[in-house]
Amino acid sequence: MKSFSWILVLPLILLSSCFEFIEEISFDGEESGTCEYTLNCSQSRLKLKNIIKLDTFMGYTLPNQNAIEKDLNKVVEILSISKGITNVQRSFDFDQFIFSIQFHFDSVKNLNLALNQIAHHERIKYSLPFVRLYEKENGVFKRNTIPDDTLFKKVDKKHFKLFDDATITSIYRFQNTVESTSNSKAIISKNKKAVFLKHNIKELTANPSLLSNSIKLK
Amino acid sequence: MTHKISILLLFVLLFSQSTKATELKDYIPSDATLIVRINFNNLNTKSKGENYLKYLQDILPGNSRYSYYNNCNIFSVKDMMSNPLEFGVNLKSEAYIYQKQSEFYSGTTYLITLDDAKKFESKIGNDDYCHDPAYFVKKQTEEGTFFFSEKIVIGISQNIAFIFINDKSKFTIKDKKREVIGNEEYYYGGDDYGYDNRNSYKDSTYYAEMEVYRLISDSLLYVKINTSNNTNYYNVIQDNLADDNGITDRAKARFQKIKEAELAEKFEKLLNDFKSICKAATTPIYMDRNYARLVKDNNDVVVFINNPIAQMSKIMNPFSQVYYSQDFNQAKNNTMIYSKNISAGMTLNFENGNVRIKTYNSFGDEAFKHVEAAYKKKQNKDLFKYIDGTNMMAFASISVNTKEMSKFYENFYFELLDNSSVSRSEYNISPTIQLIWSLIDKEMIYGTFSDRQIIAVNGFLDAKISYNSYEYDEDFVSRPVVKEKTIKQPKVVWVLGVDNKEYAKKLFDIIGKFTVFTKVKENVISLNSSREVQFNLYIVLTEDAFIITNDPVLALEKQSGFDKGQLMTKEEQKFILSHNFAMKVYSSKILSSINQNYPSSSRQMREINEMAANLGDLTLFNTEPKDNSISMEAVLSLTNSSDNSLSILLNLLKRL
Numbered sequence: 001m002k003s004f005s006w007i008l009v010l011p012l013i014l015l016s017s018c019f020e021f022i023e024e025i026s027f028d029g030e031e032s033g034t035c036e037y038t039l040n041c042s043q044s045r046l047k048l049k050n051i052i053k054l055d056t057f058m059g060y061t062l063p064n065q066n067a068i069e070k071d072l073n074k075v076v077e078i079l080s081i082s083k084g085i086t087n088v089q090r091s092f093d094f095d096q097f098i099f100s101i102q103f104h105f106d107s108v109k110n111l112n113l114a115l116n117q118i119a120h121h122e123r124i125k126y127s128l129p130f131v132r133l134y135e136k137e138n139g140v141f142k143r144n145t146i147p148d149d150t151l152f153k154k155v156d157k158k159h160f161k162l163f164d165d166a167t168i169t170s171i172y173r174f175q176n177t178v179e180s181t182s183n184s185k186a187i188i189s190k191n192k193k194a195v196f197l198k199h200n201i202k203e204l205t206a207n208p209s210l211l212s213n214s215i216k217l218k
Numbered sequence: 219m220t221h222k223i224s225i226l227l228l229f230v231l232l233f234s235q236s237t238k239a240t241e242l243k244d245y246i247p248s249d250a251t252l253i254v255r256i257n258f259n260n261l262n263t264k265s266k267g268e269n270y271l272k273y274l275q276d277i278l279p280g281n282s283r284y285s286y287y288n289n290c291n292i293f294s295v296k297d298m299m300s301n302p303l304e305f306g307v308n309l310k311s312e313a314y315i316y317q318k319q320s321e322f323y324s325g326t327t328y329l330i331t332l333d334d335a336k337k338f339e340s341k342i343g344n345d346d347y348c349h350d351p352a353y354f355v356k357k358q359t360e361e362g363t364f365f366f367s368e369k370i371v372i373g374i375s376q377n378i379a380f381i382f383i384n385d386k387s388k389f390t391i392k393d394k395k396r397e398v399i400g401n402e403e404y405y406y407g408g409d410d411y412g413y414d415n416r417n418s419y420k421d422s423t424y425y426a427e428m429e430v431y432r433l434i435s436d437s438l439l440y441v442k443i444n445t446s447n448n449t450n451y452y453n454v455i456q457d458n459l460a461d462d463n464g465i466t467d468r469a470k471a472r473f474q475k476i477k478e479a480e481l482a483e484k485f486e487k488l489l490n491d492f493k494s495i496c497k498a499a500t501t502p503i504y505m506d507r508n509y510a511r512l513v514k515d516n517n518d519v520v521v522f523i524n525n526p527i528a529q530m531s532k533i534m535n536p537f538s539q540v541y542y543s544q545d546f547n548q549a550k551n552n553t554m555i556y557s558k559n560i561s562a563g564m565t566l567n568f569e570n571g572n573v574r575i576k577t578y579n580s581f582g583d584e585a586f587k588h589v590e591a592a593y594k595k596k597q598n599k600d601l602f603k604y605i606d607g608t609n610m611m612a613f614a615s616i617s618v619n620t621k622e623m624s625k626f627y628e629n630f631y632f633e634l635l636d637n638s639s640v641s642r643s644e645y646n647i648s649p650t651i652q653l654i655w656s657l658i659d660k661e662m663i664y665g666t667f668s669d670r671q672i673i674a675v676n677g678f679l680d681a682k683i684s685y686n687s688y689e690y691d692e693d694f695v696s697r698p699v700v701k702e703k704t705i706k707q708p709k710v711v712w713v714l715g716v717d718n719k720e721y722a723k724k725l726f727d728i729i730g731k732f733t734v735f736t737k738v739k740e741n742v743i744s745l746n747s748s749r750e751v752q753f754n755l756y757i758v759l760t761e762d763a764f765i766i767t768n769d770p771v772l773a774l775e776k777q778s779g780f781d782k783g784q785l786m787t788k789e790e791q792k793f794i795l796s797h798n799f800a801m802k803v804y805s806s807k808i809l810s811s812i813n814q815n816y817p818s819s820s821r822q823m824r825e826i827n828e829m830a831a832n833l834g835d836l837t838l839f840n841t842e843p844k845d846n847s848i849s850m851e852a853v854l855s856l857t858n859s860s861d862n863s864l865s866i867l868l869n870l871l872k873r874l
Binding site for chain 1: 683685686687688690692693694696703
């Protein structure tokens with residue numbers, strides 16, 4: 001598979017998918033920080049190991065391990081040459097099916113640029129618009145929703161049930177203390193320097209704006 | 219007076235014979251390899267107006283979408299099945315589909331009765347390519363109208379359409395002698411049959427003409443360039459190259475004529491063959507005893523596989539590939555005892571509240587002796603004690619004398635090998651296989667177990683699996699943790715009756731030596747549960763059984779069997795004891811259990827509930843061997859027994 005569309009397929013092939021997606025952004029300065037994305041399919045690894053042996057499943061072409069590794073390496077490669085992105089590290093555990101990519105960014109602007117460059121590789125298939133996923137201005141950090149819930153539109157509605165038990169966790173850590181958050185489900189840590197938000201992906205398919213959050217910092 | 223009556227009777231008999239209308243069944247030859255009979259009239263009545271043809275169109279033989287070598291698709295069977303009335307098809311009659319090989323062709327023939335032959339004819343040859351006589355020929359004969367292309371040939375005779383679909387993309391005729399025209403290097407594929415398989419119009423005449431023309435035109439061009447003031451040589455050369463004095467057009471015209479002549483010649487050559495397809499067969503298949511047995515009832519669908527040795531040879535014979543080497547040896551024509559008179563058949567009937575499928579396998583006299591002896595072995599009721607019947611969802615019981623059955627397969631297989639076409643270098647493979655087989659300890663194979671086994675799915679068990687996840691402290695710093703969760707898995711038990719305890723113990727001890735097993739008790743070993751294997755699998759050796767199960771209660775506590783009150787019902791036990799093969803699937807119970815054990819409000823679960831509400835049990839069993847045949851019967855019962863099962867299932871499929 002030449003494109004990264006398997007990333008969309010991966011959760012689908014977990015059937016009653018027990019998987020978690022974790023988004024962690026830890027600021028080490030006003031604009032700079034570390035970003036880490038983790039896809040943990042450990043709970044469904046047995047199903048995944050069996051299904052991945054198939055060529056196609058539920059109408060989707062499935063990649064083999066080499067293809068997955070190749071595509072993830074391509075993501076790493078794109079990040080490595082992106083402006084303002086350094087120290088790109090990856091961890092692919094095909095035994096537990098846990099995939100993680102971590103990198104340092106020098107500004108939120110360059111972080112958005114790098115993420116859009118990855119998305120750019122999918123544009124032929126999915127026409128993703130430029131997205132300012134994160135914003136940090138005047139002491140406010142914003143996590144925006146992808147406009148028009150583009151990614152979820154690519155998934156056949158009849159496959160939404162596969163997300164029944166899947167979750168997405170967002171953790172944002174700051175140097176400054178957090179004053180407030182706009183998302184009522186977000187929890188502020190005891191030291192007031194981190195915000196935690198966890199959602200069921202099925203809820204997000206119905207309402208992608210649940211992920212959006214505006215965090216006011218002191 | 220008696221003499222007069224005899225003459226009168228003879229006259230009546232002759233008259234009745236001569237006026238008897240030819241039926242579709244008369245056209246099916248006895249050497250057809252596969253025959254499918256579909257009773258449209260039955261299916262129309264039973265479907266109650268629901269569209270059943272859309273489920274048929276994709277499974278009919280010879281009906282896959284082809285990549286035609288010449289793009290001329292003169293007819294689509296799929297389109298006909300999706301819109302039969304538009305094609306003038308008579309849906310109150312039967313339709314036949316059969317496969318046959320002859321010297322010049324192999325393919326599938328559809329026999330369809332027509333209400334309106336003109337409508338049907340209007341659907342033939344409408345592709346653009348089909349207007350080209352190099353791809354499509356139509357001819358009116360006394361026997362009917364014929365439409366000929368390399369892939370599909372159609373004959374229409376009165377109210378019957380014969381649609382022949384070629385297995386190959388082209389017909390090949392071996393005795394064709396044609397003067398080879400053209401440059402040899404443009405032939406591809408090394409056609410054995412003398413046909414011009416060029417895909418280029420450039421023949422030897424083209425090259426000869428072109429060479430002469432280029433010599434002349436190049437000389438003229440040289441003069442033109444030298445005498446002209448025009449310094450743009452490129453344009454002059456290009457103009458010169460573009461002009462070939464009509465050589466290409468003439469070559470293309472010749473090529474077209476060759477192709478037209480080839481197709482017309484093939485058509486003439488094959489016309490008699492296809493005319494014979496459109497005539498009543500001299501020895502029709504309905505005279506075959508095994509086939510006649512299948513069609514004697516008014517079945518909805520009948521499938522008959524006539525002497526499937528060729529197909530079996532492809533699957534079982536290591537020499538079934540096609541060889542082209544010079545030392546290739548034709549089949550040795552050894553006597554066929556076990557592989558002759560073999561046929562298989564199936565009938566499908568939609569009854570009120572039931573779908574019934576019957577299969578038949580017929581054998582020659584010698585083969586049947588072994589099969590009949592194999593079926594004399596019945597299930598041992600002592601094995602029932604190992605099956606907990608309180609939550610039975612499905613079971614299957616098999617009791618066949620494998621030693622007898624193996625005698626048949628051994629003779630059959632070696633006969634197949636001995637009659638195979640092999641190259642000289644492979645002559646010794648067959649005797650080598652036979653030598654190795656003769657050295658194998660058959661007593662160990664056939665003497666260890668008693669050829670009686672029962673497998674059952676009887677409930678659900680809890681199983682724990684571990685997985686990696688993360689936990690977060692009060693400042694949301696993550697740390698990896700290993701978590702556990704409980705999942706439901708079906709409870710399965712497989713009981714094999716033991717005939718020779720000594721052999722069984724030997725096997726048990728050898729298996730126990732593998733590192734993946736742990737000895738739990740003297741007679742119990744367990745497959746070690748790991749993160750990859752989510753359940754415990756136990757192997758238990760008792761006095762009379764070898765048990766494989768994931769049920770710890772049976773393996774560790776109930777080795778002498780469950781209490782009588784916990785066993786299968788008397789009806790289930792009786793059903794098992796009366797058949798060599800007996801299977802029962804409580805479909806609605808399984809579907810309900812899935813719903814209870816994997817609760818979800820998804821669309822799929824709603825579908826499962828819908829199916830559970832409609833489906834009853836699936837029962838499969840064999841009947842006593844007789845008349846050189848064995849048969850199996852499968853019955854899917856539905857909860858609604860007042861309506862026909864076809865309309866119920868079609869409605870169910872529509873709702874899902």
